[in-house]
Amino acid sequence: MSNYTKLPAILLLEDGTVYHGKAAGKIGTTTGEICFNTGMTGYQEIFTDPSYFGQIMVTTNAHIGNYGTSDEEIESNNIQIAGLVCKNYSIPFSRKQAKTSIQTYFQDGNLVGISDIDTRSLVRHIRNKGAMNAIISSETLDVEELTTRLRSVPSMEGLELSSKVTTQQPYYFGNENARYRVAVLDLGVKKNILRNFSDRDVYVKVFPAKTSFEDMEHWTPDGYFISNGPGDPASMPYALDTVKKILAADKPLFGICLGHQLLALANGIRTEKMFNGHRGINHPVKNIIVDSCEITSQNHGFGVVAQDVVESEKVEITHINLNDKSIEGIRVKGKKAFSVQYHPESSPGPHDSRYLFDDFTEMLVA
Template structure:
């Protein structure tokens, strides 16, 4: 393991703000939209969540890497974040079950990062100024050159990224003799979602993002799941059309995160880029149908337009965020189709919302 702790690194934001720190991970340069996650644990799951593709992650927990990396806890086959910004970068780890250090993991995954940053000050800056692009470099400290490179990076708004992170070929997950079958539209799915289905004796077939409804239907599933994923949902006309056709089939459908936004778009509800997204494992949500509350795991930079839903005669609100009143869940009137903006598979995070998988399985039956 190479010790880069003495090498300088630099973080430059789109608005010209500059932070100086130390190199973490691979020596190099990386760009992306900067965002922050307030979770106190689960950094490996964050790194490997395809929904973070193209984003530089700021972790607000003071220590990153302290319990190492365990291969089986990855949420996908690769590191998905574009870069890491953290306070204390721990190349030594304490967990005996870990397979490697975070440094070895990043070197294998070609991940560029920066440590020894005042992440509290950085997060306050992002909260005040809103989402923006950024660049990290440990190979050049020339701010002018980095700003020129950063100016060429496109905004996340308008980007279609699901087809980049989706599986290239269909695959199965779970027990083939299970009584229920669900077709999964993979827009950037996390492994723990599939585990939640197999734990409920549901056999899934995972299809690439641009698979047609007809091809999925030929497998004769009992229902459909539309996954989480990265990018702007408004740039995904192909997926909106697929969701419309799923809905018209009258088979049960469940969507999470990006899947939630696509269900809204399929019913005439617009989506919008948030000033700052929701990313963490302690977001309070109220289930207004059951009149109960749950603490949720969240990761999204786009949301559905609340006014559109309130005026809609097609969908109704099922869940709301207690911090900002944003829409966290909807269901389609007269259909077995529902979705939530947050992550009930909760990896990482509390398990308060896993009842949603049970509700979907009940629909399938």
Template sequence: MTSYSKLPAILVLQDGTVFHGKAAGKIGTTTGEICYNTGTTGYQEIFTDPSYYGQIMVTTNAHIGNYGIDEDDAESDKIQIAGLVCKNYNINYSRKMADESIQSYFEAQNLVGISDIDTRSLVRHIRDKGAMNAIISSENLDVEALKAQLAAVPSMDGLELSSKVSTTEPYFYGEEEAPTRIAVLDLGIKRNILRNFDARQVYAKVFPARTTFAEMEAWGAEGYFISNGPGDPSAMDYAIDTVKEIIAADKPMFGICLGHQILALANGVRTQKMFNGHRGINHPVKNIIANRCEITSQNHGFGVIREDIEKAANIEVTHVNLNDQSIEGIRLKDKKAFSVQYHPESSPGPHDSRYLFDDFISMVKG
């Protein structure tokens, strides 16, 4: 087990609020947009989800690290969050399947964090004040110096980040002899999305974020999937143009999270930065078409603008969030394209929405 000594650390928010705690992970300094996830499990999936690239994550569950780290739980090849804020940071773990402790994992991947702070107070503050940048340091406890460093950090609003987390080279996932071929535009995809396709006998070719429709079409795909990912969707003209071409060619298309926002933008619907965003595994969503409720896994800080969708003659709303009535799903009336704002692969989370993968395969085969 990795030796560990709790050194002092400090968290400074963009509005000047300061929290004092203990160092977690590597000794150092990190910056990013601070946000919180209300999930009670799945911390490793959160750490490795590319959608969280550039963000400092506050975990509301009281214990983090208590079941260790298992490589099979990773959603990508590395930690994607910029930093961690938690209450109880547990070096010792009890799961036999675990490969290592959270501390050795963070040290190996240079992740800076802070523990032993009142995360309930912090989350209430962020909830009331909205999304903002923050800085964590366990090497410099000078508040004024940290404020000056934080002032230089850009806002998430307007940032294009998908090209920073996307694959650099195309790769295949699944069995080559599978009956269905899907082209995947990787804007920051989670592994469990690909696992859900594989479980449905799909052979997928995963393409870098800036791949053109012509390049994907040359492979001979029967359908197109637009993945989740980080950053501001309105800053992604390259992906919006690609989706416009997929739609114009009348190809079956399915988008999740960022992919949902890109589909909306490709149809003239604007997106906006949310006050806090949705991040957790218990968000209630109503499927308007089926007239039923789903408990969903979500992780997004941007959303589509309802007023624009209501004005669009070719877009039908399929899902709404029952907490704030935000748009959670759309489909095009005149094309074979639909999307959802949440994560139907739900890893972690309930599996209420995995039928959407089946719906997509049926659309492709139809």
């Protein structure tokens, strides 16, 4: 295994920047939009978060793999990232609770990565140049060949990806005798979101992304949840139609991340691709309704157009990002409907925002 990590690999960015490093995971080639996460822990949750589908992840923490992998720390049943870039790739692990090494985990999941990269330099480059596509290869180091392959990779802007990560069949989560029932539109939902509902005496039925409002309504839920997920929210007319019908029926609705963007679109607010998204577990957000601050977990490359929200007569702002003043939360006037851009389930990460699940549960009371 130690010899494996010494195999050469290459990372090529869309703007022609090249980094040389060592192979990590499966030997092969992979493409996607490159982004970075500033979290100091929780790498396995990042790898399995469906919102990262189609993205090459740069981890800013210096050591990846040192605490191994565990079946208890997944957000979905598969690795979702398109590739990994890291500094120190640690195959030996020291945690008793871990089941396998990160190398075994990546090989079983067919994940191609690259290590021994100066991730500080790379992150600064991405911050200055913005999000862009990239390619990792440990099977060819021919830059010209990789450049040709990279040109064929589509931009994340305009991509519809939720249909690629959603469940294929409806399923249930929690206690069927729970007090409340919530229909979850699965655009890439995380397991810890479902656990937060179950912890609040909520029984959920998770529906495929393209399920109609009418089909979900047959289950007679007390409310609806629109999940997080990957891709461009403006490329999802099927989900937008569903959200509009939920609002028209005056049903309680809660959205997170992609669900937040769709709630905005349903109220005439545009979304846009960010120069660099928010990805980490220490983003400060202010709840302007109760005048308090919370540290949040975030993962998004798209956001709502702030000016549209300010000018909207349909929604009001509930949360703002204290770093860049972007809109982090809205609620619809006259409706039991609200959303946040960040991830209140936050596992791992601070639990400052889990009160939002309580707020939604209170809305379910007839």
